[in-house]
Amino acid sequence: MTADQTPVLSCRNVSKRFGALAAVANLSFDVRPGEVLGIGGPNGAGKTTLFEVISGLSPASDGTVVLDGENITRLSPHAICHRGIARLFQLNASFDGLSMLENVMVGAYFGKANRLLPGLRIDAASRRRTRDLLGLVGLADRADLPMRLASVLERKLIMLAGALATEPKVLLMDEPVGGLTPSEIDRVAEVVRKLPSLGVTVLLIEHVMRFLTQLSDRVLIMHHGERLFEGPPDRLAHDPAVVSVYLGIDAAAALKQTGDSGRVAHE
Numbered sequence: 105m106t107a108d109q110t111p112v113l114s115c116r117n118v119s120k121r122f123g124a125l126a127a128v129a130n131l132s133f134d135v136r137p138g139e140v141l142g143i144g145g146p147n148g149a150g151k152t153t154l155f156e157v158i159s160g161l162s163p164a165s166d167g168t169v170v171l172d173g174e175n176i177t178r179l180s181p182h183a184i185c186h187r188g189i190a191r192l193f194q195l196n197a198s199f200d201g202l203s204m205l206e207n208v209m210v211g212a213y214f215g216k217a218n219r220l221l222p223g224l225r226i227d228a229a230s231r232r233r234t235r236d237l238l239g240l241v242g243l244a245d246r247a248d249l250p251m252r253l254a255s256v257l258e259r260k261l262i263m264l265a266g267a268l269a270t271e272p273k274v275l276l277m278d279e280p281v282g283g284l285t286p287s288e289i290d291r292v293a294e295v296v297r298k299l300p301s302l303g304v305t306v307l308l309i310e311h312v313m314r315f316l317t318q319l320s321d322r323v324l325i326m327h328h329g330e331r332l333f334e335g336p337p338d339r340l341a342h343d344p345a346v347v348s349v350y351l352g353i354d355a356a357a358a359l360k361q362t363g364d365s366g367r368v369a370h371e
């Protein structure tokens with residue numbers, strides 16, 4: 105890593121224990137600005153727990169998380185969000201009583217600073233940014249519709265726009281295309297591809313291999329909370345440990361031949 109590639113995010117010897125179980129076990133890795141780091145691994149490997157730790161919802165048992173040179177390991181989730189880490193959850197969450205635009209504004213309003221007064225007082229620049237973000241995710245013409253009318257894809261895109269409204273340096277995406285059709289997956293991929301040029305670094309958990317391998321600059325595969333593999337996505341299907349623990353022989357062969365192996369998930 106050269107001087108101009110100082111990591112935007114560093115995890116150093118991070119562990120998260122639940123009693124005797126080490127869901128994340130002494131894990132270290134760096135993420136460079138503008139990079140898309142794909143994170144895969146079998147069910148229960150510790151991927152979501154890693155996001156819990158980075159976002160402060162479930163603080164590390166050991167180790168440090170550093171954002172842009174600042175140790176954020178013990179900060180609260182909202183302080184971490186204000187420092188520049190936004191997170192998308194596996195399950196869709198939205199305010200169905202608000203419009204699609206207002207759902208994104210919530211991110212713009214609460215995502216950058218503490219707000220003591222209730223109610224949304226949004227300045228003109230934030231309103232513009234919110235509309236721009238709806239354009240980015242292809243939903244400008246749906247802005248004023250009530251959220252309850254949103255399809256599953258639209259909910260995911262609105263959540264993405266809301267996370268981007270917090271102006272994150274780093275965006276954590278947890279299985280963003282679960283439950284979507286192939287063409288819907290392509291729509292989400294189109295947006296994710298634009299993020300590095302907007303200054304957003306992405307950590308992406310996904311079992312849909314086509315999505316993970318096509319978007320990631322580098323892939324980290326976890327197993328039992330540890331690193332099983334870290335490297336370029338096109339090496340995944342050639343790594344014996346990844347094939348044996350995660351992909352399986354058939355999915356690895358399909359990934360090598362067509363770049364697609366469907367959704368990989370093992371109990």
Ligand SMILES: Nc1ncnc2c1ncn2[C@@H]1O[C@H](COP(=O)(O)OP(=O)(O)OP(=O)(O)O)[C@@H](O)[C@H]1O
Nearest residue numbers: 122125126127145146147148149150151152153154
């Ligand atoms: N709050 C908790 N209390 C106890 N155990 C937990 C808790 N959260 C997670 N675990 C355990 O930690 C391990 C890692 O879980 P985690 O959800 O991080 O895996 P994952 O890789 O994200 O799996 P998946 O692909 O299914 O989402 C699992 O064994 C899980 O049961």
